Amino acid sequence: MDTQARLRYLREQWGINDLRVRGRLEKRQKDLWWLTDVRSESGKRLRYPLAELYSKPDLGAPGVFVGNESKVAPNLRESGTYVIVEVSLAPESERSKWKNPLLICADPTSIEPLTRIAGEHVHRNDDGSIDLEETLCRGYIDAQCAQGRDELTKLGEDIARLKQDHADVATRFHALRREREEAELARDQAQREVADAEAKSRRLAQEIEDGFAARREQLEKDARDREAALSRGYEEHERELRRELNAIEQELAAARKKRDREVGEIRSQTAALRSYVKSQIEPLHRLELITDTQWDALFPDAGNTPDQTREEWPEFDGETTQAIEHIQRYLFGRGIGYPWDLLANFHALLCTGDLIILSGLSGSGKTNLVKSYADATGNEARIVPVKPNWTSAEDLLGFHNPLQRAYAKTPFIEALFEASRDPERLYIVCLDEMNLARVEYYFVDFLSRLEDRAAPSIPLYPDDEAGHVLTELRVLMQTLGGIGLNLGSADLEALLGDGRTMTQLAERLGLGDGESFAQLHARVRRMLSGALTVPPQLQIPANVRFVGAVNMDDTTHYLSPKVLDRAHVLQFQSPLDYWDRVSNQIGKADRPTHGIRIPARAFPPRGEYPPYQHEDRLVLKLTEYGRDFLAPLGIELGMRPLRQAIHYHDQLKDLYDEGEGLDLLALNNLLRQKVFPRFSFDGKQSARGRGEQNRDAVARHFRDRLVEDLAPLSSPDGSLLFRASDDLAAMIERAKENDVVYNYWT
Structure with a gap:
C-alpha cells in the first residue's frame, strides 16, 4: 500500500474523516516531546489496527512523536498540557524502527491548546468518571476571562463615548441658550429702532403733506407751460420732417424711375441681341457667324434627344422604398454593392437640395455612388475635378475675357448650361477631391448664392456686353447690305473669294493696323458665341444637385464651419464592408x-426651409443636446441647422413609417451628418459653464446619453448600418490616442 492508501485505511478503521487527534504533551529523552493518551476529537481512544501483530500493542509507548522543544510553543511547554494536533504517516525509517507500517507522527505547526469540549465529547476515564485536565480548565477560564475583558473594554469605550456626547450636548445647549439671549436682545433693539423710525416717518409725512399742496400747484403750472411749448415745437418739427420726407420721396421716385429705366435697358440689351439674331438667323448661319450649337443655346427646347435606352425603363411611380430596392438590386447585378440604408439616405439628401459632402478613404466608392445612382435612375452625373491651385470663384465658374470679348467657360458652368437645356433629368454635379484647394476660396460665394433657395442665380459678367455685341453685329450686317451684298443667298466662302467686296468692306468698316475681314469675322463670331451661350446672369437650374467628395490626408484642407453649416457630411466605409450586408x-x-427612371420633377423643388417649430420633437432633442453637451464643447447650434433638420425629417417620410422610429433615425443621421463633423477641440480644455469639468468628460457623458437615447433604433432589416453613439465612442478612442485632441476628420 502507498502512503495515501495507508492513511485512508487508518481513517476508515478509526472512524474519523481527518487525522486530527488530541492528547497530552509529555517531555521525554531530554528535549523531545511526545503526545500520549491519543484520542479522536470525539474522545475515542485510538489504537492501531492489527496492533497484536506488532511488538508495541498501543500508542502508550512510544506514543506520537512531536519534535524537539523548539517545535513546541512556549505557552505549551508544560508536561501534561492537553492539546489538539494534526498527524500524518511517520517517515519510513521510523515505521521500520517500531515495526509498525501505520505509525503516525504529529505536525508541530498545528498544535493548539484544547480549551473547549462539547458535552457529548467529554473525556471519561475507564471507570466512567469525567476527566478534566487542569490545562483544559485553565484554558477555558483564560478564554472566558479574555472575553470578559474585551466586553469590559468595549463597555468602557461606550461609557466614555456617551460621556463625550453628553458633554457635547451640554456645550451645544449652553451655546444655543446664549444665542437665544442674544437674539432676544437684538429683537428688543430692533423694536426700539422700528418705533423710532415710525415716529420719524410720521414727522416727515406731516412735513411733506404741509408743503405738498403748494408744490403740486407749482408743478402743475410748470407742466402746463412746458406742454404748450412742446406742442408748438412738435408742430414745427412735424412740418420740417414732412418737408424732408417729401423731398426724400421725390428723390426715391426719381431713383426708382432711373433704376427701372436702366434695368429695362440692361434687360433689353440681351433680349434685343437674341431678337436680332433670330430675325437674321439664315444669313448669320450662311455667313458662319452662328453655329448649330449656338442655335441650341439660343433656343434650348430644340435638339435635345434623350437616351432612348433609358426612355424604355419604367418610370418612378411614387413608391420610394420600392424604387430604392430596385436600384440596389440593379446595381448589385452589375457588381456594385451599396446598403439600402445608404442609398435611401443619399436619395433623401438629394431631395433636400442641400450640399452633400461624401467623406471617406480614397477608393471607398464616393464618386462611384454619384455615377451609379445617376445611371440607375436615368439621370446625369457630372464629375468636376478640383485642382490644388484653385484660389477664386473664377476657377470654378470661369470668367469674362475683356480682350477677346468672350466668356471662358469651365466644366462646372458647362454642366449647369447642359442641365438648363435638359430640364427633365436631374443633374448631380460632383466636385471631386473638393478639398485639394481651400473650399472657402473658390466655392463659398457660390454656396452663399444657393441660400436663395427659391431662385438662386450667379452674375457672370456685366450685362451691357450684349449691347456692345449687338452694335458690332448690326454694323457688320448693315455694311454687308450697304455694299450691295445679297444677304438672302450670300455665304462666307463666296464672300471671302470676292476681292472687290473685301476691299469695299475694308474701306467701309475702317479696318486697319493689319486687321483683315477674316479676323473681324472671327472676333464678332467669338463675341456672339459668348453672348448667346453664356448669359450675364445664370439662373441655377432647379434640376441640379451639388455634391462634394473629400479625402483627408496631408495634401488636403479641412472644411470651414461656414461650409459645414450649409452641408450634410455622409461618411463612407470600404465597399468590402458593405458587400455581405447587401x-x-x-x-x-x-x-x-434595367434601372428605374426618376425624373427631375419627382425631386422636390428647392424652396425655403420649413419655419422653426419650437415644439417639434426632433428640434427639442437637438436643442437639449445643444444646451447640455454641444455648447460646453464650444459648438453652437444655430437656427439654420434646426430648420435643415425639420426639412431632412420631412424627406425621410417617403422612406420610413412615421413615428418615434423615424424621429430617432433622423436624429441619429443628423448627429452624424451635421453635428459630429464640427468636432474639433482639445479635450483637456475646460468645458464652457461646467466649472472644472473638461471637454473630454462632456464628450463621454454625451456618448452615454446617446447610447441610452438611441438604444431602440434599428433599420428595416433589423440592424442599423451606422449608429451615432458608436461614431462618438470611436472618436473618443481616437482622441485618447491623440493626447485627448478631438478631430472628426482624422
Whole structure:
C-alpha cells in the first residue's frame, strides 16, 4: 500500500474523516516531546489496527512523536498540557524502527491548546468518571476571562463615548441658550429702532403733506407751460420732417424711375441681341457667324434627344422604398454593392437640395455612388475635378475675357448650361477631391448664392456686353447690305473669294493696323458665341444637385464651419464592408437588367426651409443636446441647422413609417451628418459653464446619453448600418490616442 492508501485505511478503521487527534504533551529523552493518551476529537481512544501483530500493542509507548522543544510553543511547554494536533504517516525509517507500517507522527505547526469540549465529547476515564485536565480548565477560564475583558473594554469605550456626547450636548445647549439671549436682545433693539423710525416717518409725512399742496400747484403750472411749448415745437418739427420726407420721396421716385429705366435697358440689351439674331438667323448661319450649337443655346427646347435606352425603363411611380430596392438590386447585378440604408439616405439628401459632402478613404466608392445612382435612375452625373491651385470663384465658374470679348467657360458652368437645356433629368454635379484647394476660396460665394433657395442665380459678367455685341453685329450686317451684298443667298466662302467686296468692306468698316475681314469675322463670331451661350446672369437650374467628395490626408484642407453649416457630411466605409450586408438584404431576389427612371420633377423643388417649430420633437432633442453637451464643447447650434433638420425629417417620410422610429433615425443621421463633423477641440480644455469639468468628460457623458437615447433604433432589416453613439465612442478612442485632441476628420 502507498502512503495515501495507508492513511485512508487508518481513517476508515478509526472512524474519523481527518487525522486530527488530541492528547497530552509529555517531555521525554531530554528535549523531545511526545503526545500520549491519543484520542479522536470525539474522545475515542485510538489504537492501531492489527496492533497484536506488532511488538508495541498501543500508542502508550512510544506514543506520537512531536519534535524537539523548539517545535513546541512556549505557552505549551508544560508536561501534561492537553492539546489538539494534526498527524500524518511517520517517515519510513521510523515505521521500520517500531515495526509498525501505520505509525503516525504529529505536525508541530498545528498544535493548539484544547480549551473547549462539547458535552457529548467529554473525556471519561475507564471507570466512567469525567476527566478534566487542569490545562483544559485553565484554558477555558483564560478564554472566558479574555472575553470578559474585551466586553469590559468595549463597555468602557461606550461609557466614555456617551460621556463625550453628553458633554457635547451640554456645550451645544449652553451655546444655543446664549444665542437665544442674544437674539432676544437684538429683537428688543430692533423694536426700539422700528418705533423710532415710525415716529420719524410720521414727522416727515406731516412735513411733506404741509408743503405738498403748494408744490403740486407749482408743478402743475410748470407742466402746463412746458406742454404748450412742446406742442408748438412738435408742430414745427412735424412740418420740417414732412418737408424732408417729401423731398426724400421725390428723390426715391426719381431713383426708382432711373433704376427701372436702366434695368429695362440692361434687360433689353440681351433680349434685343437674341431678337436680332433670330430675325437674321439664315444669313448669320450662311455667313458662319452662328453655329448649330449656338442655335441650341439660343433656343434650348430644340435638339435635345434623350437616351432612348433609358426612355424604355419604367418610370418612378411614387413608391420610394420600392424604387430604392430596385436600384440596389440593379446595381448589385452589375457588381456594385451599396446598403439600402445608404442609398435611401443619399436619395433623401438629394431631395433636400442641400450640399452633400461624401467623406471617406480614397477608393471607398464616393464618386462611384454619384455615377451609379445617376445611371440607375436615368439621370446625369457630372464629375468636376478640383485642382490644388484653385484660389477664386473664377476657377470654378470661369470668367469674362475683356480682350477677346468672350466668356471662358469651365466644366462646372458647362454642366449647369447642359442641365438648363435638359430640364427633365436631374443633374448631380460632383466636385471631386473638393478639398485639394481651400473650399472657402473658390466655392463659398457660390454656396452663399444657393441660400436663395427659391431662385438662386450667379452674375457672370456685366450685362451691357450684349449691347456692345449687338452694335458690332448690326454694323457688320448693315455694311454687308450697304455694299450691295445679297444677304438672302450670300455665304462666307463666296464672300471671302470676292476681292472687290473685301476691299469695299475694308474701306467701309475702317479696318486697319493689319486687321483683315477674316479676323473681324472671327472676333464678332467669338463675341456672339459668348453672348448667346453664356448669359450675364445664370439662373441655377432647379434640376441640379451639388455634391462634394473629400479625402483627408496631408495634401488636403479641412472644411470651414461656414461650409459645414450649409452641408450634410455622409461618411463612407470600404465597399468590402458593405458587400455581405447587401448580399443578405437582396437574398435570392432577381437582378433587374434595367434601372428605374426618376425624373427631375419627382425631386422636390428647392424652396425655403420649413419655419422653426419650437415644439417639434426632433428640434427639442437637438436643442437639449445643444444646451447640455454641444455648447460646453464650444459648438453652437444655430437656427439654420434646426430648420435643415425639420426639412431632412420631412424627406425621410417617403422612406420610413412615421413615428418615434423615424424621429430617432433622423436624429441619429443628423448627429452624424451635421453635428459630429464640427468636432474639433482639445479635450483637456475646460468645458464652457461646467466649472472644472473638461471637454473630454462632456464628450463621454454625451456618448452615454446617446447610447441610452438611441438604444431602440434599428433599420428595416433589423440592424442599423451606422449608429451615432458608436461614431462618438470611436472618436473618443481616437482622441485618447491623440493626447485627448478631438478631430472628426482624422
